[in-house]
Amino acid sequence: MSDLPATVFVLYGATGDLAKRMVLPAFFDLYARGLLPRRWKLVGNGRGDVAHEDFRGHVHDVLTEFGTVPTDEQWAGFAPDLLFAGGGFRAEDGGQLPDLIEQTRAELGADAQLIHYLAVPPSAFAPTTEALREHDLAKGTKVVFEKPYGTSLESLHELDALVHTVFDEEQVFRIDHFLGKEATQNVHMLRFANTMVSRVWDRSSIEEVQIDVPETLDIADRAAFYDATGASLDMLVTHLFQVAAEVAMEPPTSFAPEDMQLARESVISAFRPLDPADVVLGQFDGYRQTEGIADDSSTDTYVAAKLWVDTDRWRDVPFVLRTGKRLQGGAQRLSLLFRTPEGPLHSAGKVPEVLAFDLEGSGRILMELTVKAPGPDFVPSEVDHVLRLDQVADGSMAPYTSLIYDVLRGDRSLFTSSIGLAAAFTAFAPLLGPERPDVVSYPEGSWGPAAADRLTGRFGWLLARE
Numbered sequence: 312m313s314d315l316p317a318t319v320f321v322l323y324g325a326t327g328d329l330a331k332r333m334v335l336p337a338f339f340d341l342y343a344r345g346l347l348p349r350r351w352k353l354v355g356n357g358r359g360d361v362a363h364e365d366f367r368g369h370v371h372d373v374l375t376e377f378g379t380v381p382t383d384e385q386w387a388g389f390a391p392d393l394l395f396a397g398g399g400f401r402a403e404d405g406g407q408l409p410d411l412i413e414q415t416r417a418e419l420g421a422d423a424q425l426i427h428y429l430a431v432p433p434s435a436f437a438p439t440t441e442a443l444r445e446h447d448l449a450k451g452t453k454v455v456f457e458k459p460y461g462t463s464l465e466s467l468h469e470l471d472a473l474v475h476t477v478f479d480e481e482q483v484f485r486i487d488h489f490l491g492k493e494a495t496q497n498v499h500m501l502r503f504a505n506t507m508v509s510r511v512w513d514r515s516s517i518e519e520v521q522i523d524v525p526e527t528l529d530i531a532d533r534a535a536f537y538d539a540t541g542a543s544l545d546m547l548v549t550h551l552f553q554v555a556a557e558v559a560m561e562p563p564t565s566f567a568p569e570d571m572q573l574a575r576e577s578v579i580s581a582f583r584p585l586d587p588a589d590v591v592l593g594q595f596d597g598y599r600q601t602e603g604i605a606d607d608s609s610t611d612t613y614v615a616a617k618l619w620v621d622t623d624r625w626r627d628v629p630f631v632l633r634t635g636k637r638l639q640g641g642a643q644r645l646s647l648l649f650r651t652p653e654g655p656l657h658s659a660g661k662v663p664e665v666l667a668f669d670l671e672g673s674g675r676i677l678m679e680l681t682v683k684a685p686g687p688d689f690v691p692s693e694v695d696h697v698l699r700l701d702q703v704a705d706g707s708m709a710p711y712t713s714l715i716y717d718v719l720r721g722d723r724s725l726f727t728s729s730i731g732l733a734a735a736f737t738a739f740a741p742l743l744g745p746e747r748p749d750v751v752s753y754p755e756g757s758w759g760p761a762a763a764d765r766l767t768g769r770f771g772w773l774l775a776r777e
């Protein structure tokens with residue numbers, strides 16, 4: 312067991328989709344790894360009345376379906392600390408939660424930390440924050456907000472102003488789970504720990520950056536949420552911008568969490584507002600036939616955009632970003648495309664030299680290089696080399712496991728800041744106004760609208776070459 316302080320972890324929306332697919336499996340994963348505090352309680356909250364025993368049954372089902380099935384021994388150690396407080400949690404009526412928190416804190420000791428994890432729809436962020444103030448449950452605690460934390464610059468400011476009347480910034484953890492991925496964390500490890508990488512990490516060596524996250528997934532099981540959100544809000548201004556910031560950031564002053572966060576978040580203010588002429592929005596054929604989607608919906612299920620980062624390091628290097636649903640392939644690939652070296656020893660510029668990161672799963676680092684072809688002649692040939700990060704050592708962590716562990720120990724390096732999010736929404740703002748491009752339809756199982764092909768450089772979208 313770790314030496315973290317005793318903890319009461321309150322999970323709002325504990326029977327919801329995110330809780331079952333991500334948060335509860337991650338929490339159990341931490342338990343199984345011995346990374347939870349020696350003494351802890353997880354208190355689920357919701358509007359219904361659920362007996363503690365029924366909540367435990369729910370958690371067991373969830374782990375069986377989405378996580379690791381506990382052994383009998385693990386379950387006997389884990390289950391008794393799962394509790395449920397029903398009756399919702401509002402400013403005017405806190406339901407059973409305030410009493411149960413008091414009871415568990417009394418049991419765990421006066422120094423027990425209290426963590427509020429808001430796995431509720433964004434519309435419930437403000438009312439839950441107000442309820443925390445009203446029931447005096449904010450002081451000295453930590454609070455975790457899911458994404459999206461605001462859907463525009465204005466709504467971000469409005470929510471953040473409220474949050475800051477209740478919490479100090481140091482108490483606030485805003486999740487973007489792409490930052491918790493093993494391979495994303497390796498972007499700065501590889502860069503800053505290796506001179507041969509750090510020295511080429513700029514416009515003099517790199518001609519293009521691609522962040523390509525095509526998905527084969529449908530949206531039918533979350534139609535209402537998706538139709539009100541769309542790909543550009545769900546993925547572009549959030550995950551893809553954060554990954555772009557990981558690439559674009561200047562070296563931090565130190566590798567302390569606050570300096571890492573500051574370096575990543577401050578480069579976002581150098582993102583030039585998107586030019587709608589450099590953005591393609593798409594919608595897959597058949598989207599409007601999905602149950603719960605209006606016949607005339609103009610929601611984007613696909614977005615491709617060219618982003619410029621106006622720093623000396625990246626001036627004139629396009630960052631091309633793409634994501635969409637029901638596409639031909641699924642991947643989460645960050646690629647740095649290098650300039651063709653001068654002189655004759657390369658593939659005549661026909662093949663890119665690439666350093667890439669596969670962000671999904673345990674993560675992979677890929678290199679595409681030109682070498683001499685075996686044989687008598689001195690001719691170039693291309694090779695791919697793949698480094699699977701789970702072969703480096705055992706113990707790779709899913710993003711939610713990693714991020715919840717960071718919340719427990721108070722490490723904010725992989726969480727977003729309201730300054731960074733405000734800069735992201737400023738760069739994104741042209742897509743929220745009258746200049747927003749119309750959505751173009753694309754066939755399911757394709758790579759999306761052909762119009763997006765003009766956004767990349769001379770090699771096109773790299774994933775389409777595979």
Ligand SMILES: NC(=O)C1=CN([C@@H]2O[C@H](COP(=O)(O)OP(=O)(O)OC[C@H]3O[C@@H](n4cnc5c(N)ncnc54)[C@H](OP(=O)(O)O)[C@@H]3O)[C@@H](O)[C@H]2O)C=CC1
Nearest residue numbers: 324326327328329357358359430431432433435457458459
């Ligand atoms: N699902 C996913 O894959 C992902 C979700 N997220 C984010 O996580 C958060 C939760 O998403 P998800 O679990 O899908 O959402 P759900 O719609 O499943 O809602 C979660 C739970 O919140 C409670 N709830 C619903 N409406 C309200 C309300 N108005 N006030 C208070 N409680 C409410 C419900 O519990 P009860 O009825 O018991 O009160 C519900 O089960 C959202 O912010 C979402 O954007 C982020 C990444 C991925």
Ligand SMILES: O=C1O[C@H](COP(=O)(O)O)[C@@H](O)[C@H](O)[C@H]1O
Nearest residue numbers: 488489526528545546550643671
């Ligand atoms: O936040 C989201 O992320 C998922 C992709 O995440 P991952 O778990 O596959 O890395 C995306 O499908 C979803 O639309 C979005 O809300």
